[in-house]
Amino acid sequence: MEILFYIASIVAVVSTIMVITRLNAVHALLYLVVSLLAVALIFFIIGAPFIAVLEVIIYAGAIMVLFLFVVMMLNLGKIAVEQERRWLSPGIWIGPAILSLILLLELIFMFAHSSQAIQATMISPKEVGVTLFGPYLLGVELAAMLLLASIVGAYHLSKRKKKAKHRFMEETAE
Amino acid sequence: MNPIVQNLLIVFGVLFGALTMAAGLIWIERRMLGLWQDRYGPNRVGPFGIFQVIADMIKIFFKEDWIPPFADRTIFTVAPAIVVATVLLGFAIVPVAPNVFVVDFNIGILFFLATSSIGVYSLVLGGWSSNNKYSLLGALRGTAQMISYEVFMGLSLMGVVMMTGSFSLHSIVEAQQGMWFVVPQIVGFVIFIIAALAETHRLPFDIPEAESELIAGYHSEYSGMKFGMFFVGEYLGITLISALTVTLFLGGWLGPSFLPPFAWFSLKTLVVILFIVLLRAALPRPRYDQLLSYGWKVLLPLSLLNILVTGAVILATG
Numbered sequence: 001m002e003i004l005f006y007i008a009s010i011v012a013v014v015s016t017i018m019v020i021t022r023l024n025a026v027h028a029l030l031y032l033v034v035s036l037l038a039v040a041l042i043f044f045i046i047g048a049p050f051i052a053v054l055e056v057i058i059y060a061g062a063i064m065v066l067f068l069f070v071v072m073m074l075n076l077g078k079i080a081v082e083q084e085r086r087w088l089s090p091g092i093w094i095g096p097a098i099l100s101l102i103l104l105l106e107l108i109f110m111f112a113h114s115s116q117a118i119q120a121t122m123i124s125p126k127e128v129g130v131t132l133f134g135p136y137l138l139g140v141e142l143a144a145m146l147l148l149a150s151i152v153g154a155y156h157l158s159k160r161k162k163k164a165k166h167r168f169m170e171e172t173a174e
Numbered sequence: 175m176n177p178i179v180q181n182l183l184i185v186f187g188v189l190f191g192a193l194t195m196a197a198g199l200i201w202i203e204r205r206m207l208g209l210w211q212d213r214y215g216p217n218r219v220g221p222f223g224i225f226q227v228i229a230d231m232i233k234i235f236f237k238e239d240w241i242p243p244f245a246d247r248t249i250f251t252v253a254p255a256i257v258v259a260t261v262l263l264g265f266a267i268v269p270v271a272p273n274v275f276v277v278d279f280n281i282g283i284l285f286f287l288a289t290s291s292i293g294v295y296s297l298v299l300g301g302w303s304s305n306n307k308y309s310l311l312g313a314l315r316g317t318a319q320m321i322s323y324e325v326f327m328g329l330s331l332m333g334v335v336m337m338t339g340s341f342s343l344h345s346i347v348e349a350q351q352g353m354w355f356v357v358p359q360i361v362g363f364v365i366f367i368i369a370a371l372a373e374t375h376r377l378p379f380d381i382p383e384a385e386s387e388l389i390a391g392y393h394s395e396y397s398g399m400k401f402g403m404f405f406v407g408e409y410l411g412i413t414l415i416s417a418l419t420v421t422l423f424l425g426g427w428l429g430p431s432f433l434p435p436f437a438w439f440s441l442k443t444l445v446v447i448l449f450i451v452l453l454r455a456a457l458p459r460p461r462y463d464q465l466l467s468y469g470w471k472v473l474l475p476l477s478l479l480n481i482l483v484t485g486a487v488i489l490a491t492g
Contacts, residue, residue, distance in 0.1 A: 026249070026302060033295070055283040058330075061291025062321060065298060069317050072302050072310065124280055125341055 005045050013037035022086040036060040050125040074146060113115045192265050193463030194259040195447075197411035201227045203451050226266070234466045239398035242304070249303035254265025254393075254400045257296035261414055264289040268417045269344050271427045271435040282343040283335060286418060287328050290373055294320045294408065297382060299374070301392035315462055316382030322469045327369035329477040332417055333362040334422050334485040347426035356426040363481045365473055372465070374411035376450065378457040381465060395405055416446035 015035040022028035036059045042050035132140055198240025200222055201216065217223040241250055267282045269275035279285050294317060301313020335341055337358065338349040346355075356363050372379040383391035393404045420426060422444040427435035429442075460468070 016356050026246075026299075030249070030299075050279045050280065050284070051433075053281050053288050056288035057284065057291050061288060062324070065291075065317055065321055068295075068298055069314065072298070125284075136324065139298065 005042060007170065008038045008041040008045065011035075012042065020090070023081045023088070025074075025080065025084075027067065029068050029071060033060050034066050047122045049122065050128045181276075183489065184274055186270070187274075188265055188270065188276055189262065190405065191270075192262065192410060193406075193415055194330050195413045196406050198228050198404075199409040199412065199447065200230060201453075202447070206448065206451045207455050210452065212476070222267035233424045234399060234402040237398040239400060242306075242395050244313040245395060246305065250301050250395075251400070253296050253300035253303060254403035255296075256299070257293050258403055260289045260293040260296070260411065261407055261410040264369060264414050265417070267343055267412075267427060268414070268421060269347060269381075270439050274436065277346045277478050278342055281341050282346075283331055283341045283422075287324065287331075289303075290327075291324055293407075294324075295423055299390050300396070300404070304392070304395035308388045308390075309394050311391050312382040312384070312394070313466065315384075316375060316392055318466060319375065319379065321382060322388055322466055323473075326365055326473040326477050328357050328448065328470060329474070329481065330362045330365035330369060332481050334479075335357045336481070336488055337399045344420050345428075347428065350425045352425065352427075358422040359423060359480075361476060362484075363419075365431070365477050365480070366423070369469075370415040370487065371450065371453070374408060374415060376408065376412060377454040378459050379465060380459065381462050384459065402444070411448055412447060413443070416443045416450065419446050452465070459475075 012035050015031045015038065018031040019028045019035060030033060035053060040055040040060070041054040043055060045048075187277075205217075205223065206210070215223070216226040216489070219225040219229050241247055266285050267274040267279060267285050269278070297316040298313050301309040301311075301316065304310075323410040334346060334355050337355065338346045340346065349355075353476070380391075383393070385391075388394070390481050393401055398403060417439075418438060424442050425438075427439045429435070429438035433441070
């Protein structure tokens with residue numbers, strides 16, 4: 001099991017690096033999908049199959065597809081790739097690289113002091129449901145309200161007045 | 175028998191069965207369409223024209239496999255493989271008989287939904303990488319259609335899950351000992367069939383392809399074996415949704431004992447497949463916006479209502 005975990009982690013890290021360095025937006029998104037799938041596999045290995053599958057359905061299967069949908073319609077061509085290349089010049093890397101290095105060192109420091117092995121405790125879908133509708137009920141309700149509001153908002157924004165088909169009616173119907 | 179050998183046998187058996195069915199469907203579909211449309215269909219090669227499949231396969235293998243110079247080569251090549259791979263992954267959770275299944279997840283149904291939502295990429299990437307406006311239009315339509323109908327497909331199955339109390343397909347079939355779920359879950363059954371047809375973008379919902387408007391939609395630029403992969407993916411998809419319909423609503427391998435469980439499962443799956451072919455022969459294609467508004471305005475409220483009523487009944491009867 002441990003070796004599977006490390007393989008999945010390496011895939012996740014490498015594909016995330018690829019997401020950042022790709023110049024073509026669609027290629028970057030595809031690497032992000034691979035990264036999400038790898039993270040889902042990690043969830044599965046550490047005993048949370050329900051979350052793993054939801055990660056694939058919602059993140060990799062729905063949200064990323066919508067991202068791709070939008071990027072496809074933008075028709076990004078050679079100009080966008082050139083722009084990305086200019087933005088990814090070596091000088092820009094220095095700041096984020098130093099900051100990430102500090103975080104990485106902290107992470108290694110923390111892991112070095114806690115010598116716990118990966119513990120796979122299976123959590124069944126039922127337990128997830130019981131927890132969600134038990135102690136975390138308030139959070140679920142709040143998220144539901146937020147989502148409802150955003151659905152209504154999105155519907156309102158995309159609603160357009162019907163245009164009258166008749167050429168004489170066009171001004172009055174607006 | 176050695177358990178590893180047995181598992182391998184089951185895995186390759188299911189794989190072989192699924193692929194054979196997908197190939198055989200080419201012939202079955204053309205013959206049945208011929209029958210229902212009052213003409214012959216392929217009847218020259220071999221008895222009843224059954225070797226037409228082999229002739230078609232030889233033909234498609236020797237076609238020129240052309241990648242247009244304006245396409246995104248890598249993605250263009252990967253796209254057809256995704257649909258076949260994801261659908262074949264979906265077969266892993268289908269229990270063919272009480273002890274013949276590849277894997278029995280406690281998240282079985284969700285696994286199927288996950289593979290089918292990954293399958294969307296095949297269509298999107300195929301359409302985008304072709305760099306052709308008809309392909310792109312097909313891909314856009316396909317994305318909207320498949321993302322929307324995924325929602326109803328998931329929701330329509332929740333009634334079954336609630337009645338069983340598990341996502342595992344094995345226990346779902348066991349729970350249908352007394353009565354098949356098609357009777358108490360008739361609404362879920364109808365929504366699932368409609369949503370699954372839209373999910374495999376099968377006629378009458380083949381709007382991403384729509385030959386009369388978009389040439390061939392998202393696979394306009396594909397030829398040779400790459401086109402063949404899209405084709406095989408579609409037939410595998412039909413087989414998979416038929417097998418799942420049987421497992422979830424029509425009692426899976428259950429049946430009177432004069433036939434073995436495996437035979438019952440195959441027989442029911444074949445009937446569902448023929449029903450889907452009949453739908454192709456009988457129904458015209460709806461308009462694109464009609465399909466989407468029908469989904470969100472009719473199927474979504476209906477499936478939510480189904481969940482509500484099922485939940486209330488389960489709560490009332492304990």
